[in-house]
Structure formats: structure tokens, C-alpha cells
Amino acid sequence: MGAFLSLLVRCWTVDHPPEPPKSRSAIRIGILGTGWIASRALITPAKSHPDVIIAAVASRDKTRAEAYARKFSIPIARLIRSSAVDMLDDPAIDAIYNPLPNSEHCEWSMRALKAGKHVLLEKPCVSNSLEAETLFGYHSSLPTPRPVLLEAIHPRFHPAWSKFLSLISGPHVEKADVVFNAPAGFFKEGDIRWRYDLSGGALMDIGSYTVSCLRDVFGAEPVGVESAVARPAKWGDVEEGFKAGFRFPNGGVGFIDADINKTSFWGLPGVSIPRVVVQQKEMEVEVEDAIEGEVQTRKRTVTIWGFPGAMYHHSIEVVDVNVRKRAxxxxVLRRWTKKETKKAYVWEGRGVESGKEGEPYWSTYRYMLEQFVNRIKGRDGSGVWIDGEYSINQMKAIDAAFEKAGVPIRPTSSFKI
Structure with a gap:
């Protein structure tokens, strides 16, 4: 009963966090666009952060910006014009959150960086690997201290993901499967995800998380795409489902299943729990009670359930098949299976190690925001970060999957800084 009440309290507090007073040196962030994701990814997490103020929102429709500002108690509503945005010229704005359509990520992030603003950039960082090299190359060319630029792959920042990875040996991973689906009807007809010109599609949306998961699990970049199938969308000119298999340097394979219009029986919306299942090769392990002339091996399978929303509930299951053999x-002298279940809502070193801040109700986005602010303020953080090289390689893997599937890589912007 106590565990259930704890679950209810945590889930409630994730979306209704405490709101401490803001510090005098708080970072003032402006939001580009009025999409729903900003509420979950930034506005709500910022409530519990004393060093963050949501100071402005901008839209091409001033009326929409003003309505959005009223809804979320944002003091300033700005206008995005064809070649500029008032918010970028405002010296009172320190940072920009860019959740615009994927096709506009490169242009408006570069504009913000040129204006001296830090940028928290929604995933995928841009439309393709060429744009990624352009954006992060431009960022690297800026004089130091340069603004902070971070791609918002939020699940990587939660302690649950680090705990999951700590139970895996990347070079010994034999196979990994990542499944992340959204039920049919979740993204309605007319949504930007259904448009090729806006760099939409399943792989560019939740599929980008699945690719990142594989790269983290293997601790390496894929050396090839062995298979890729894109299922055309019911609406628009992109794919609604994408499956692919990647080969990694150790010979292991990783598979992704990303779907933004998942159906089940009779065409009803399909529901599945996001998960990553990792199978490791049989390995010889050291044991305390080893007997001379005997060796012990272990074949491990680790599964994390609910990784994108780990703050609400997640489960990390470890299954070890142990074998004692005569050398x-x-x-085989003995064979047995050991099972464990683990969770991590806060860092193990919380309160002791520098940078290990966190509360059980902190969302994946809140943990990410913490590191974004730490990097801006030059403070020690948890050690989790996404640099430009990681983001560029992410887009290279996505491009390679598109090529293997025989579908067009998303278009490159004509914008020049």
C-alpha cells in the first residue's frame, strides 16, 4: 500500500512540482513557438528550478503568442518575423528553447547562437547530418566563452538510464531491441509530424530516441545498417512506422521499432510499453567461492521498461543465467538463474557527490534542465551531457537508416548565417 501511495504522490508531483522562489541570477529563457511540447519539456520542469525563469514566448501569430503567454503565465509575448524574432534581440533573454518543426531547428538555433543566446534544442537536432555538421561547426567556431548548445534527448539525463547502462558491458552486447510506439490517433491528421518538408516522420520523432538508445547500449557508433523498412503514413508524405537493424563494431546487432500510429486488433490503437532489451554474450566471471579447476560463466539479459517516462514509473530487470563448469x-557442473529488479529515481550519490542533485519527482526533462543550467553557470553536474559530436553522429545514423530503407533523407535548409 505504501509503495502504491508513493507512486501516486510521485506521479502527481511530476506535473505539479513545488515552486521555490527564483534566484536573482536566474536564467531567463524564451520559447520559440507555441507547441504543446514546451509545457512538458520546459515550462513545468522550470517551476521547481530556482535558477530558471520562463520569460517570453514567440510565435508568427502574435495573437497565439499572447494566448499562450496568458495560459502559462509568461510575461512577454513576441513575434517571429520571416527573418528575425524580437526575442533574440532582447538583452534580458539569456537562453532560447527551440521546439520548432525539425526543418527550422538549424536556422533558428544558429540565429540564437549568433545573438549570444544559449540554446536548448529539441531532438532531433536538425534535419540531416549535413545540417548537424553546419550547426555544430558554427557553434564551435564562436569565440569562447561561447553559448551552450544542447540537443534535448531527455531520457539520457535521468538516473534510471545511467543505472541501466551500468549493468551492461557495451563491448559484450550481442543483441539489443528498442521499442517505442505511440498509439494510433495520438498524432492527429494535420500534425507537423506527417510532413516531409518539415522533416517529420516516425524515425525523426520518437525513432530518434531508439537510435540514441542503441548507440548508448553498445557504447559505439553503428558500422552499417543491415535492414530498414519504412511504413508509409496514412496521412502526409512520410513514414508512420520505421524498423531497422544496425551492426556495431563488436559484431553485435541492434534493432529499432518506432511507430507514431501503432494499431492492434481490428485497427484499434495499439498500446505497448517502451522498452530496451539487451542480451549479452556469455562471459567468464570471477566469483568468491571459486573452486580450483572450475570456471563460472554468465549470460545476462537486461531490460528497462518505461525509459522515456522513467519519472512516473520504470523497471530495470536483470536476468543472469550462470553456469559452473569444469575447466x-x-x-557443466551446475546451472542456475538469478533475477533482480532495480529502479533509480535519484542519483546514488545524491547529497554526497557534487552534481548529484535530484528528487524522485524530477522528470527526465527536469534532470536535463539541471545540467543545461549547470553548464551555463559553470557548475559541476551529474556528468551526463550531449556534445556536438554525439549529435552529429546521431544524424549520420538516422540518414543511413533512411538510405537503407530507400526513402529520402530529410531536406536541407537553404539558410546561411
Whole structure:
């Protein structure tokens, strides 16, 4: 009963966090666009951060910007014009959150960086690897101290993901499967995700998380795409489902299943829990009670359930198949299975290690915001970060999957800084 009440309290507090007073040196962030994701990814997490103020929102429709500002108690509503945005010229704005359509990520992030603003950039960072090299190359060319630029792959910042990775040995991973689906009807007809010109599609949306998961699990970049199938969307000119298999340097394979219009029986919306399942090769392990002439091996499978929303509930299941053998001839003397379930809502070193801040109700986005602010203020953080090289390689993997599937890589912007 206590565990259930704890779950209810945590889930409630994720979306209704405490609101401490803001510090005098708080970072003032402006939001580009009025999409719903900003509420979950920034506005709500910022409530519990004393060093963050949501100071402005901008839209091409001034009336929409003003309505959005009223809804979320944002003091300033700005206008995005064809070649500029008032908010970028405002010296009182320190940072920009860019959740615009993917096709506009490169242009408006570069504009913000040129204006001296830090940028928290929604995933995927841009439309393709060429744009990624352009954006992060431009960022690297800026004089130091340069603004902070971070791609918002939020699940990587939660302690649950780090705990999951700590239970895996990347070089020994034999196979990994990542599944992340959204039920049919969640994204309605007319949504920007259904448009090729806006760099939409399943792989560019939740599929980008699945690719990132594989790269983290193997701790390496894929060396090739062995298979890729894109299922055309019911609406628009992109794919609604994408499956692919990647080969990694150790010979292991990783598979992704990303769907933004998942159906089940009779065409009803399909529901599945996002998960990553990792199978490792059989490995010899050291044991305390080892007997001379005997060896012990272990074949491990680790599964994390609910990784994108780990703050609400997640589960990390570890299954070890152990075998005790006679070293001389390999005869099996004993075989047994050990199962464990783990969770991590806060860092293990919280309150002791520098940078290990966090509360059980902190969302993946809140943990990410913490590191974004830490980097801006030059403070020690948790050690989790996404640099430009990681983001560029992410887009290279996505481009390679598109090529293997025989569908067009998303278009490159004509914008020049």
C-alpha cells in the first residue's frame, strides 16, 4: 500500500512540482513557438528550478503568442518575423528553447547562437547530418566563452538510464531491441509530424530516441545498417512506422521499432510499453567461492521498461543465467538463474557527490534542465551531457537508416548565417 501511495504522490508531483522562489541570477529563457511540447519539456520542469525563469514566448501569430503567454503565465509575448524574432534581440533573454518543426531547428538555433543566446534544442537536432555538421561547426567556431548548445534527448539525463547502462558491458552486447510506439490517433491528421518538408516522420520523432538508445547500449557508433523498412503514413508524405537493424563494431546487432500510429486488433490503437532489451554474450566471471579447476560463466539479459517516462514509473530487470563448469573439459557442473529488479529515481550519490542533485519527482526533462543550467553557470553536474559530436553522429545514423530503407533523407535548409 505504501509503495502504491508513493507512486501516486510521485506521479502527481511530476506535473505539479513545488515552486521555490527564483534566484536573482536566474536564467531567463524564451520559447520559440507555441507547441504543446514546451509545457512538458520546459515550462513545468522550470517551476521547481530556482535558477530558471520562463520569460517570453514567440510565435508568427502574435495573437497565439499572447494566448499562450496568458495560459502559462509568461510575461512577454513576441513575434517571429520571416527573418528575425524580437526575442533574440532582447538583452534580458539569456537562453532560447527551440521546439520548432525539425526543418527550422538549424536556422533558428544558429540565429540564437549568433545573438549570444544559449540554446536548448529539441531532438532531433536538425534535419540531416549535413545540417548537424553546419550547426555544430558554427557553434564551435564562436569565440569562447561561447553559448551552450544542447540537443534535448531527455531520457539520457535521468538516473534510471545511467543505472541501466551500468549493468551492461557495451563491448559484450550481442543483441539489443528498442521499442517505442505511440498509439494510433495520438498524432492527429494535420500534425507537423506527417510532413516531409518539415522533416517529420516516425524515425525523426520518437525513432530518434531508439537510435540514441542503441548507440548508448553498445557504447559505439553503428558500422552499417543491415535492414530498414519504412511504413508509409496514412496521412502526409512520410513514414508512420520505421524498423531497422544496425551492426556495431563488436559484431553485435541492434534493432529499432518506432511507430507514431501503432494499431492492434481490428485497427484499434495499439498500446505497448517502451522498452530496451539487451542480451549479452556469455562471459567468464570471477566469483568468491571459486573452486580450483572450475570456471563460472554468465549470460545476462537486461531490460528497462518505461525509459522515456522513467519519472512516473520504470523497471530495470536483470536476468543472469550462470553456469559452473569444469575447466579441463567444459563439463557443466551446475546451472542456475538469478533475477533482480532495480529502479533509480535519484542519483546514488545524491547529497554526497557534487552534481548529484535530484528528487524522485524530477522528470527526465527536469534532470536535463539541471545540467543545461549547470553548464551555463559553470557548475559541476551529474556528468551526463550531449556534445556536438554525439549529435552529429546521431544524424549520420538516422540518414543511413533512411538510405537503407530507400526513402529520402530529410531536406536541407537553404539558410546561411
Amino acid at each position: 579441463s573439459d567444459g563439463e
